[in-house]
Amino acid sequence: MKVSILQFPGTNCEYDTQHAFESLGATTEIIWHKSESIPSDTNLLVVAGGFSYGDYLRSGAIAKFSPVMKAVTEYANNGGKVLGICNGFQVLTEAGLLPGALKRNDGLHFISKYHHLKVENNDNIFLEELNNGDVVNIPIAHHDGNYYINESGLQDLKDNNQILLTYSDKQGNTLNPNGSVNAIAGVCNKEKNVFGLMPHPERAMEMILGSNDGVNMLKGFLQS
Numbered sequence: 001m002k003v004s005i006l007q008f009p010g011t012n013c014e015y016d017t018q019h020a021f022e023s024l025g026a027t028t029e030i031i032w033h034k035s036e037s038i039p040s041d042t043n044l045l046v047v048a049g050g051f052s053y054g055d056y057l058r059s060g061a062i063a064k065f066s067p068v069m070k071a072v073t074e075y076a077n078n079g080g081k082v083l084g085i086c087n088g089f090q091v092l093t094e095a096g097l098l099p100g101a102l103k104r105n106d107g108l109h110f111i112s113k114y115h116h117l118k119v120e121n122n123d124n125i126f127l128e129e130l131n132n133g134d135v136v137n138i139p140i141a142h143h144d145g146n147y148y149i150n151e152s153g154l155q156d157l158k159d160n161n162q163i164l165l166t167y168s169d170k171q172g173n174t175l176n177p178n179g180s181v182n183a184i185a186g187v188c189n190k191e192k193n194v195f196g197l198m199p200h201p202e203r204a205m206e207m208i209l210g211s212n213d214g215v216n217m218l219k220g221f222l223q224s
């Protein structure tokens with residue numbers, strides 16, 4: 001299994017992501033954003049977290065113009081698996097590969113802490129190792145994590161089981177840290193090959209870090 005990980009100026013989670021997937025047995029390659037292609041043996045393309053282009057204009061809004069994004073779009077449109085984590089989620093929404101947008105958090109603060117998430121739909125490769133209703137504990141670290149989508153878009157997400165994760169408390173009751181519509185923390189596209197989430201599963205791979213709940217999330221990709 002080969003995982004290719006995108007790196008823009010300002011990305012800062014690429015090496016954590018590399019470490020996480022390698023600990024699960026994958027081989028990895030970091031792809032600089034100036035590349036006009038993606039390695040042909042890529043099984044999973046990850047848009048890693050961070051602050052691409054310093055989050056200027058809007059998080060992810062400049063990264064979408066990087067040369068590599070044309071290849072990313074082609075890869076996704078041909079059915080390739082793509083995962084966007086945090087800033088990667090923002091880049092994928094800005095690029096139109098995922099529905100919705102990420103706005104400034106309600107309260108305007110950068111939030112950095114562990115947060116519980118509830119699995120809403122496991123009928124996809126990302127969450128197939130988990131059960132619907134499971135609660136996982138995964139770090140969040142963002143100032144633009146306030147997921148927005150209009151009413152008809154929200155209905156589409158519900159109709160197609162595209163809402164993957166919502167913010168919750170330990171018991172699975174809704175607990176919304178940033179104002180996201182319906183407390184949404186992660187979604188996928190209609191075709192279920194492009195995934196995005198604001199929390200960082202790659203930071204929850206070992207108990208010494210406070211949680212290993214990220215393992216079962218990332219494993220799903222390596223098994224299909």
Ligand SMILES: NC(=O)CC[C@H](N)C(=O)O
Pocket residue numbers: 048049050051052055059085086087088141142143144145
């Ligand atoms: N951890 C990250 O990827 C940060 C995402 C983005 N720069 C934000 O703060 O919203």
